[in-house]
Amino acid sequence: MKSFAYLGPEGTFTEAALNRVPEADGAQQVPLGSVITALNQVRSGEVDAAVVPIENSVEGGVTATLDAIASGDELHIIREVLVPISFMLVGRPDGPRELTELHSVATHTHAWAQVRIWAEANIPNAAYVQAASTAAGAHGLLDHTTTYDAAVCAPHLAKKLDLPILAEGIEDTAGAVTRFVVVARAGHLPQPTGSDKTTMVVPLPEDRPGALVQIMNQFSTRGVNLSRIESRPTGEYLGKYFFSIDLEGHLADERVSAALAALYRMFPGVRFLGSYPRAEHVPYVIPEYTTDEAYQRGRAWVRSILDRSNTGNH
Ligand SMILES: O=C(O)C(=O)C[C@]1(C(=O)O)C=C[C@@H](O)C=C1
Numbered sequence: 545m546k547s548f549a550y551l552g553p554e555g556t557f558t559e560a561a562l563n564r565v566p567e568a569d570g571a572q573q574v575p576l577g578s579v580i581t582a583l584n585q586v587r588s589g590e591v592d593a594a595v596v597p598i599e600n601s602v603e604g605g606v607t608a609t610l611d612a613i614a615s616g617d618e619l620h621i622i623r624e625v626l627v628p629i630s631f632m633l634v635g636r637p638d639g640p641r642e643l644t645e646l647h648s649v650a651t652h653t654h655a656w657a658q659v660r661i662w663a664e665a666n667i668p669n670a671a672y673v674q675a676a677s678t679a680a681g682a683h684g685l686l687d688h689t690t691t692y693d694a695a696v697c698a699p700h701l702a703k704k705l706d707l708p709i710l711a712e713g714i715e716d717t718a719g720a721v722t723r724f725v726v727v728a729r730a731g732h733l734p735q736p737t738g739s740d741k742t743t744m745v746v747p748l749p750e751d752r753p754g755a756l757v758q759i760m761n762q763f764s765t766r767g768v769n770l771s772r773i774e775s776r777p778t779g780e781y782l783g784k785y786f787f788s789i790d791l792e793g794h795l796a797d798e799r800v801s802a803a804l805a806a807l808y809r810m811f812p813g814v815r816f817l818g819s820y821p822r823a824e825h826v827p828y829v830i831p832e833y834t835t836d837e838a839y840q841r842g843r844a845w846v847r848s849i850l851d852r853s854n855t856g857n858h
Contacts, residue, residue: 545570545571545572546567546568546571546572546592546593547571547572547573547574547590547591547592547593548562548565548568548571548572548573548574548591548592548593548594548595548726549574549575549576549581549582549585549586549590549591549593549594549595550562550573550574550575550576550582550594550595550596551575551576551577551578551579551582551595551596551597551676551677552575552576552577552677552679552680553575553677553679553680553683554575554679554701555678555679555682555683555697555698555700555701555704555705556575556677556678556679556680556698556701557597557627557629557678557698557722557724558595558596558597558677558724559573559575559679560627560698560700561595561597561625561627561722561724562595562724564625564627565595565623565625565726567593567623567726568593568595568726571592574591577676577680578608578676579596579597579606579608579609579612580608580612582594582595582596583596583609583612583613583616583619583727586619586727586728586729587616587617587619587729589729592728593622593726593727593728594726594727595625595724595725595726595727596609596724596725596727597609597654597722597723597724598610598624598723598724598725599722599723599772600629600654600658600720600721600722600723601717601719601720601721601722602657602658602715602716602717602720603654603657603658604774605772605774605776605788606654607776609725610774610776610788611776611779613727613745613817614745614776614778614786614788614815615778617729617730618729618730618815619727619728619729619730619817620727620728620729620730620731620732620733620816620817620818621725621726621727621743621817621818621820622726622727622728622732622734622818622820623725623726623734623820623821624723624724624725624726624741624820624821624822624823625723625724625725625726625823626721626722626723626724626823626824627721627722627724628719628720628721629658629715629720629721629722630698630699630712630713630715630720631651631655631658631659631678631696631697631698631699631713631714631715632696632697632698632699632702632709632711632712632713632714633649633667633694633695633696633709633710633711633712633714634682634685634694634695634696634697634702634705634707634708634709634710635685635693635694635707635708635710636685636693636694636707636708637685637686637707637708639685639693639694639708640693641708641710643666643667643710643711644667644668644669645669645693646667646669646670646693646694646710647669647670647671647693648670648671648672648673648691648692648693648694649663649667649670649671649672649673649692649693649694649695649696650672650673650674650675650681650684650690650692650694650695650696651672651675651678651681651695651696651697652674652675652676652677652678652680652681653674654722655678655696655697656672656674656696658715658716658717658720659696659714659715659716660716661716662711662714662715662716663714666711666714667694670693670694673692675695678695678696678697678698678701679697679698679701681695681696681697682695682697682701682702682705682707683705685705685707686705686707694710695707696714699712723823725743725820726820732818733795733818733819734819734820734821736794736796736797736819737794737821737822737825738827739821739822739824739825739826739827739828740792740793740794740797740819740820740821740822741771741790741791741792741793741819741820741821741822742790742791742793742794742795742800742804742816742818742819743788743789743790743817743818744788744789744791744804744807744814744815744816744817745786745787745788745789745814745815745817746759746786746787746789746807746811746813746814746815747778747785747786747811747813747814748775748784748785748786748787749811750783750784750785755811756787758810759787759789759807759810759811762803762806762807762810763791763803766799766800766802766803766834767799767830767831767833767834768791768792768793768799768800768803768834769791769792769793769828769830770789770790770791770792771790771791771792772788772789772790773787773788773789773790774787774788775787775788776788791803792822792828792830793819793828793830794819795816795819796819797836798834798835798836798838798839798840799830799834799835799836799839800819802839804816
């Protein structure tokens, strides 16, 4: 049986993402305490894959994930999953019910960032307590070793744990979505579907003026559209950064493989992090001169010139 690690405990948004992964149907689900532990268990072979958050439509990139897959033993993303995000505020079964009486509220940092404005207006006396996940915060309300009054969690968990619901729909931005990825050991490359995404990281040499433009040029001349680009510190020293990039297309597409080959020539530290089907499955439009057929036409033309010439006979 296949095993999938995820950021637990039961009831996280990550678990909801895992339940949307077709390959995980009937698989063993392994809840773990952090994204880093989940990725390390994939690396060590304790689990076959892990589901981890990578990007939120309001908060942006999930830095723990972006950094953990950018270095260490290579991992490949094999699928992405989108989960709509909405939050509820739940209380202790025997705790205060009035919002103004709440003195502390626990949740994941990313969840807190998405309800901060609501919290300032509605629970002004509550201090924030960091939890390992939204579900960890909510489960803690049933546990007498914790002391906080309330937690911010997913609606499905609030109902499942039968905790008093103090407020619902408390997210600052309606319609938020978090993108999760399924990560496996390097070597898994899903077939191209015609609507794919490729993820990579490119370390930025600080002694090369215009390095970012050089990276971008490789994509723009080949009609490759980017869907995400973020800079992250490598952690080595101040000013040393890498770019984390998602592009539209599969490594097996001529224009993508040509762009990556060029990047590798110019930036040998580039790391391929997988080509996988896009969650939205909307076909993208690419310029006619960048289709596989156009590349093959171009190569055939060059070959015909070489074949007709007596190269080396002069
Ligand atoms: O704490 C959870 O429930 C998670 O799955 C983590 C996480 C995140 O890391 O962004 C996932 C989705 C929400 O945006 C809030 C928290």
